[in-house]
Amino acid sequence: MSLRLTDYRGARPTWCPGCGHFAVLGCLQQAIFQLGLPPESVVVVSGIGCSGKIVQYYGGYGVHSLHGRTIPVATGIQIANPELTVIAAGGDGDGYGIGLNHWVQAMRRNVNITYLVMDNHIYSLTTGQYSPTSRKGFISKTTPKGSAELHLRPLEIALAAGASFVAQGFSGDVKQLTNIIKAAIEHKGFSHVNIFSPCVTFNRINTFEWFKERIINLDEQDYQPGDRLQALAKVMETDGVLTGIIFQEERPLFHNELAGIKDQPLTKTPLALTREQFDQLLAEHRC
Amino acid sequence: MQQLTWKVGGAQGEGIDSTGEILGTVLCRLGYHTFAYRHFMSLIKGGHTNYKIRVADRTVHYHGDLTDILIAFDQRTIDENREELHQGSIVIHDAAFEPQGVASIQTCAVPMRQIAEELGNAIIKNMVAIGVTAAALNLDPAPFLQTVATRFAGKGEKIIAMNNSAIQQGYDYYRRHVQRRFSLPTRKADEPLILISGNEAAGFGALAGGCRFLAAYPITPATEIMYWLVNHLPDYGGKVVQVEDEIGACLMAVGASYAGVRAMTSTSGPGFSLMQEAIGFAGIAEIPIVIVDVQRGGPATGLPTRTEQSDLNEILYGAHGEIPRIVMAPATITDCFYRMIDAFNLAEHYQCVVIVATDMFLGMSKQSAAEFDFNAVKVERSGLISDESLTKLQPGTFKRYALTESGISPRSLPGQANGMYVALSNEHDEHAREEVEDRHNRITQMQKRFRKLSPFSPSQWGTMYSGCDEPDLLLVGCGSTYAQLSEARLALEQAGKKVAHLHLQILAPFPKAAAAPLIAKAQKCLVVDNNFTGQLGMLLKREIGFHHKYISHNRYDGLPLTVVEITEKASEVLS
Ligand SMILES: Cc1ncc(C[n+]2csc(CCOP(=O)(O)OP(=O)(O)O)c2C)c(N)n1
Ligand code: SF4
Ligand SMILES: [Mg+2]
Numbered sequence: 001m002s003l004r005l006t007d008y009r010g011a012r013p014t015w016c017p018g019c020g021h022f023a024v025l026g027c028l029q030q031a032i033f034q035l036g037l038p039p040e041s042v043v044v045v046s047g048i049g050c051s052g053k054i055v056q057y058y059g060g061y062g063v064h065s066l067h068g069r070t071i072p073v074a075t076g077i078q079i080a081n082p083e084l085t086v087i088a089a090g091g092d093g094d095g096y097g098i099g100l101n102h103w104v105q106a107m108r109r110n111v112n113i114t115y116l117v118m119d120n121h122i123y124s125l126t127t128g129q130y131s132p133t134s135r136k137g138f139i140s141k142t143t144p145k146g147s148a149e150l151h152l153r154p155l156e157i158a159l160a161a162g163a164s165f166v167a168q169g170f171s172g173d174v175k176q177l178t179n180i181i182k183a184a185i186e187h188k189g190f191s192h193v194n195i196f197s198p199c200v201t202f203n204r205i206n207t208f209e210w211f212k213e214r215i216i217n218l219d220e221q222d223y224q225p226g227d228r229l230q231a232l233a234k235v236m237e238t239d240g241v242l243t244g245i246i247f248q249e250e251r252p253l254f255h256n257e258l259a260g261i262k263d264q265p266l267t268k269t270p271l272a273l274t275r276e277q278f279d280q281l282l283a284e285h286r287c
Numbered sequence: 288m289q290q291l292t293w294k295v296g297g298a299q300g301e302g303i304d305s306t307g308e309i310l311g312t313v314l315c316r317l318g319y320h321t322f323a324y325r326h327f328m329s330l331i332k333g334g335h336t337n338y339k340i341r342v343a344d345r346t347v348h349y350h351g352d353l354t355d356i357l358i359a360f361d362q363r364t365i366d367e368n369r370e371e372l373h374q375g376s377i378v379i380h381d382a383a384f385e386p387q388g389v390a391s392i393q394t395c396a397v398p399m400r401q402i403a404e405e406l407g408n409a410i411i412k413n414m415v416a417i418g419v420t421a422a423a424l425n426l427d428p429a430p431f432l433q434t435v436a437t438r439f440a441g442k443g444e445k446i447i448a449m450n451n452s453a454i455q456q457g458y459d460y461y462r463r464h465v466q467r468r469f470s471l472p473t474r475k476a477d478e479p480l481i482l483i484s485g486n487e488a489a490g491f492g493a494l495a496g497g498c499r500f501l502a503a504y505p506i507t508p509a510t511e512i513m514y515w516l517v518n519h520l521p522d523y524g525g526k527v528v529q530v531e532d533e534i535g536a537c538l539m540a541v542g543a544s545y546a547g548v549r550a551m552t553s554t555s556g557p558g559f560s561l562m563q564e565a566i567g568f569a570g571i572a573e574i575p576i577v578i579v580d581v582q583r584g585g586p587a588t589g590l591p592t593r594t595e596q597s598d599l600n601e602i603l604y605g606a607h608g609e610i611p612r613i614v615m616a617p618a619t620i621t622d623c624f625y626r627m628i629d630a631f632n633l634a635e636h637y638q639c640v641v642i643v644a645t646d647m648f649l650g651m652s653k654q655s656a657a658e659f660d661f662n663a664v665k666v667e668r669s670g671l672i673s674d675e676s677l678t679k680l681q682p683g684t685f686k687r688y689a690l691t692e693s694g695i696s697p698r699s700l701p702g703q704a705n706g707m708y709v710a711l712s713n714e715h716d717e718h719a720r721e722e723v724e725d726r727h728n729r730i731t732q733m734q735k736r737f738r739k740l741s742p743f744s745p746s747q748w749g750t751m752y753s754g755c756d757e758p759d760l761l762l763v764g765c766g767s768t769y770a771q772l773s774e775a776r777l778a779l780e781q782a783g784k785k786v787a788h789l790h791l792q793i794l795a796p797f798p799k800a801a802a803a804p805l806i807a808k809a810q811k812c813l814v815v816d817n818n819f820t821g822q823l824g825m826l827l828k829r830e831i832g833f834h835h836k837y838i839s840h841n842r843y844d845g846l847p848l849t850v851v852e853i854t855e856k857a858s859e860v861l862s
Pocket of ligand 3: 124
């Protein structure tokens with residue numbers, strides 16, 4: 001039976017009209033559809049936030065996990081069954097605030113998952129507090145006089161932490177974003193995709209226009225994403241406001257580097273020990 | 288009971304542990320029933336550490352109140368263990384110091400350090416102690432030499448030879464200079480033995496129970512579970528991840544379980560606290576998960592290398608919101624093995640959180656135990672919907688959280704066509720696509736989840752009772768206090784008291800049907816807790832009533848209970 005785009009459609013979104021997250025959902029569905037992945041072979045794990053609701057609107061297997069905890073859940077699923085395509089998706093607060101530790105660790109491990117961060121520079125579901133990616137001086141409900149913190153630079157962290165695929169997209173450019181997500185899914189290893197996904201309700205600063213005016217599109221430049229140092233220079237040069245695939249390399253995958261049988265789903269191993277195996281284990285404890 | 292207790296003590300880093308391990312191995316090889324307890328501190332060098340072994344003519348689950356032979360490398364060992372010495376004890380101390388405070392007890396000096404130094408390295412003074420031990424116990428040194436040779440096989444002939452000379456010289460020195468000999472029990476075990484700790488038994492039980500994934504973060508006294516599994520799971524198609532923290536560890540296991548693997552995490556108090564939110568998530572999303580909490584002294588970093596049963600409340604009630612959960616508290620090292628198998632079967636059957644509450648005393652103590660029974664191991668799969676059943680459904684109609692009579696709904700696994708659903712941490716409806724806040728739905732889903740466990744009754748092992756039918760005093764405990772309570776009951780019975788012992792291995796769902804009538808028949812109950820506030824006692828009051836019957840005995844200094852403190856308290860209550 002041939003697949004249709006509607007096979008990847010879940011509940012009706014409750015996002016505000018014009019929210020950047022719609023584009024992320026659409027591009028994700030397109031990417032999976034275009035790659036011809038059967039819906040049952042993909043698992044989307046989301047966090048908590050407006051962004052986290054993506055899993056409910058995407059129509060396949062999913063986990064709507066906890067705030068900041070997409071990565072460990074996704075890692076567990078991926079190791080358990082490497083035949084699945086595992087995608088983690090969440091917000092900037094979710095991934096770079098409360099969940100930052102997990103993200104950094106997963107990049108250095110090179111867990112074979114794709115991570116989509118819907119970065120609107122604000123905590124939206126909780127109705128507008130500054131987030132780790134809010135710029136210094138950002139006025140929000142918890143920073144009425146402006147935030148006191150330098151903003152977090154996810155791309156630089158991703159590059160430094162050893163991510164094997166680093167890209168940035170923009171909800172205002174769905175063609176590029178779809179291509180980025182496709183490449184991220186096809187990439188073997190940890191694919192980090194930061195997506196500028198404006199919140200039209202609570203962030204009046206970092207709007208679609210704000211990004212449009214500033215973004216430097218790597219696809220319009222002669223840029224090769226194979227060199228980590230060059231990638232870092234590019235990100236710093238553009239103050240992180242760029243789109244495209246910034247870095248990509250091949251590295252051994254975490255689930256295969258762990259002791260155990262390569263690429264074999266843990267779900268496919270027999271659970272009962274044979275008498276011989278049991279005796280062998282007992283023997284180790286005999287004196 | 289014929290028995291003998293031996294203890295070696297010194298500073299950390301002096302090889303105290305391996306001294307105990309070697310004696311334990313030899314005694315197990317010779318077929319003796321033993322139980323060993325390790326006492327140590329949260330530091331690498333210095334401080335005080337000791338290793339105690341009790342040898343008895345029957346299976347014992349406790350290292351004993353007293354010490355017959357104390358080998359002391361320093362005065363601190365004597366100071367720290369004085370209370371365990373009795374008139375018939377002997378203190379064998381290093382000749383380098385003059386022991387203080389043991390005037391009424393036989394002492395003998397052995398130049399352990401000096402012998403070691405003359406052989407080339409002071410560090411092997413513990414091997415001299417082993418030779419001394421062999422002589423004191425009237426044992427042939429040969430099995431000790433053999434054990435050392437196997438233990439140090441990788442270290443080369445020279446090292447082995449040096450260690451062997453140390454053992455031999457310690458042996459000869461004691462034979463020449465000291466008259467006193469101790470006899471081991473005449474009766475040995477009549478079945479083959481294994482030497483295993485509670486943590487190792489829990490790891491073994493997990494593997495036998497079908498666990499193929501462990502995600503954990505190192506923490507004393509739970510790490511040995513991780514060691515055991517990391518050394519075995521990969522050979523059986525499983526994997527182990529050392530995660531960045533316990534939040535991630537628990538959730539990684541939850542993720543693996545969602546994908547269809549029997550998965551677990553192991554931890555101790557501080558890590559368990561970090562898992563609370565994940566526990567609630569597994570509960571509402573109905574993802575099976577097994578968590579072992581090897582409790583230690585709390586709160587916060589508390590007493591990191593001491594034992595306590597002080598996480599009980601958190602284990603029973605922890606996590607915000609309300610979820611059904613199963614809590615078991617293995618009573619012995621052997622139970623750690625079997626309960627883990629039960630834990631995995633139950634977690635899968637009820638699609639719920641199962642917490643196995645052990646503690647440092649149970650987890651890190653080592654016993655020569657009867658070999659585990661292969662025929663008693665059953666991996667029971669349940670609740671998983673087949674590909675066949677799924678293909679028969681109209682696409683999009685599978686109900687992951689179907690409102691069934693039992694409350695248990697069919698579970699699909701990612702990869703199965705037609706079985707797609709979202710495991711939500713939000714409230715959801717039967718279809719599991721999106722969050723649902725409708726009040727009617729909320730009520731039915733809450734009731735469904737809590738309905739699941741209503742038929743659960745762990746009849747054979749959940750409550751253990753021994754002693755007379757209508758006791759004047761019923762001793763009540765849970766988990767690792769089993770051994771001391773059993774021995775206390777026997778001692779009290781021998782003194783002519785009408786007592787009995789009720790031990791709980793299941794704490795949630797509370798085995799009220801089994802426990803309440805037993806408590807009803809007792810005049811009074813002495814509830815024994817290894818914590819300050821009497822958490823088991825509070826549970827009994829909450830679940831059963833009979834508030835007027837309970838007298839509590841709580842120990843919270845980080846040490847396991849002694850038999851004598853229970854018998855004394857019981858006698859006081861009975862008089
Ligand atoms: C442990 C925990 N703390 C706080 C919250 C409340 N909370 C829900 S979403 C959110 C922030 C969401 O921001 P972000 O991740 O950027 O997602 P967005 O809504 O902007 O898409 C917070 C603080 C929570 N759900 N869990
Ligand atoms: S509040 Fe902002 S992020 Fe949330 S749905 Fe509305 S526009 Fe989107
Ligand atoms: Mg946000």
